[in-house]
Amino acid sequence: MSDGLEILPVRGIGDVTAGDDLAELITAAAPWLADGDVLVVTSKIVSKAEGRLVEVPADGPERDEARQRVLAGETARVVARRGNTTIVQTHHGFVMAAAGIDASNVDKTHLVLLPEDPDASARRLRSDLRKRGLDVAVVVSDTMGRAWRNGLTDVALGAAGIDALLDHRGQLDPYGNELSLTQMAVIDELSAAAELVKGKCDQVPVAVVRGYGRLTADDGLGARVLVRDSAEDMFGSGTAEARAEGLAEAARMPVDGPRVEPVDGPAHERASRIARELIDESPLPLVKAAEEGRLRLSAPGAGPAGLVRLGAEAQRLRAAFAAAGLATAIEVDDLGEITLTYGVPA
Numbered sequence: 001m002s003d004g005l006e007i008l009p010v011r012g013i014g015d016v017t018a019g020d021d022l023a024e025l026i027t028a029a030a031p032w033l034a035d036g037d038v039l040v041v042t043s044k045i046v047s048k049a050e051g052r053l054v055e056v057p058a059d060g061p062e063r064d065e066a067r068q069r070v071l072a073g074e075t076a077r078v079v080a081r082r083g084n085t086t087i088v089q090t091h092h093g094f095v096m097a098a099a100g101i102d103a104s105n106v107d108k109t110h111l112v113l114l115p116e117d118p119d120a121s122a123r124r125l126r127s128d129l130r131k132r133g134l135d136v137a138v139v140v141s142d143t144m145g146r147a148w149r150n151g152l153t154d155v156a157l158g159a160a161g162i163d164a165l166l167d168h169r170g171q172l173d174p175y176g177n178e179l180s181l182t183q184m185a186v187i188d189e190l191s192a193a194a195e196l197v198k199g200k201c202d203q204v205p206v207a208v209v210r211g212y213g214r215l216t217a218d219d220g221l222g223a224r225v226l227v228r229d230s231a232e233d234m235f236g237s238g239t240a241e242a243r244a245e246g247l248a249e250a251a252r253m254p255v256d257g258p259r260v261e262p263v264d265g266p267a268h269e270r271a272s273r274i275a276r277e278l279i280d281e282s283p284l285p286l287v288k289a290a291e292e293g294r295l296r297l298s299a300p301g302a303g304p305a306g307l308v309r310l311g312a313e314a315q316r317l318r319a320a321f322a323a324a325g326l327a328t329a330i331e332v333d334d335l336g337e338i339t340l341t342y343g344v345p346a
Helices: 022-029 043-049 060-074 118-130 186-198 239-251 265-281 304-323
Strands: 006-010 038-042 053-055 075-082 085-090 095-097 110-112 137-146 149-160 165-167 183-185 206-210 287-291 294-297 327-332 338-345
Touching: 006 186, 022 038, 022 043, 022 118, 038 043, 038 118, 038 186, 043 110, 043 118, 043 137, 043 149, 060 075, 060 085, 075 239, 095 137, 118 137, 118 149, 137 186, 149 186, 183 186, 186 206, 239 304, 265 304, 294 304, 304 327, 304 338
Parallel strands: 038 137
Antiparallel strands: 006 206, 038 206, 053 110, 075 085, 085 095, 137 149, 165 183, 287 294, 294 338, 327 338
């Protein structure tokens, strides 16, 4: 545990252009930099030094069109859209507004892209500082929003010489409870702390966190370990996008579903509750009979119109069961009545 942290701004770096030696600029501005410090560098000056700029028109609709083309090139997957805001997953795996493309603190004819490989950028800067006799950790940071939270904060995009996560799993808290999920994203915490002295309009793109004391001998795994695998991501789509995807899946449900077996235990109770709710919500009295794991539906009237309504109601019920993770199968008899079986695939 640290006895305390000191967060120091590095002033006087000035404007950074393509090809600039960041290690030289930083050590010239901060000759007091010492072994064991954590250097937090805003990704924008890393991108500028690496030439990650795109030329665009200064204004007008041509500028907006160019920006959209740049955004498409930096996007691996669109997560959500709301008005003029687009949240995407970048090719790095980061989920960010506008793929992190930035038009601030740069002339109006350019946009700044994220570093192509922020971990590699951090390793390179750390190596250049080592050649100058300094053993420091490097964190490349940028600003992000957070799900369910207003406001922005800085997070780490790249890192070298420091572990991204501080893993407490398996340890006991003071009350004897074993910690099972606690992994602290320390490089995000350090990035957020450093932003307090950097600011957004003060032209202080670098800060030093002193006293953390947990540097690694090698470069470490970098910030990429913070990117959650898509299979584990519970928030992979925006609300409207997830709803649209669910409706599309419902429309693609095959008419002849799989053979279904009834569920038991808590799953049966949940299925029965869903069935009762669906029957109560039905705009038409189509459910002729309901028994364990099975609904029998009949048309509200004779003729084609009644059969169409019957089919639409059966599909509504099937979609609702599917949303609850239950499979359904349909049987149609000679009377035009439908038996809907729900449960798990056999």
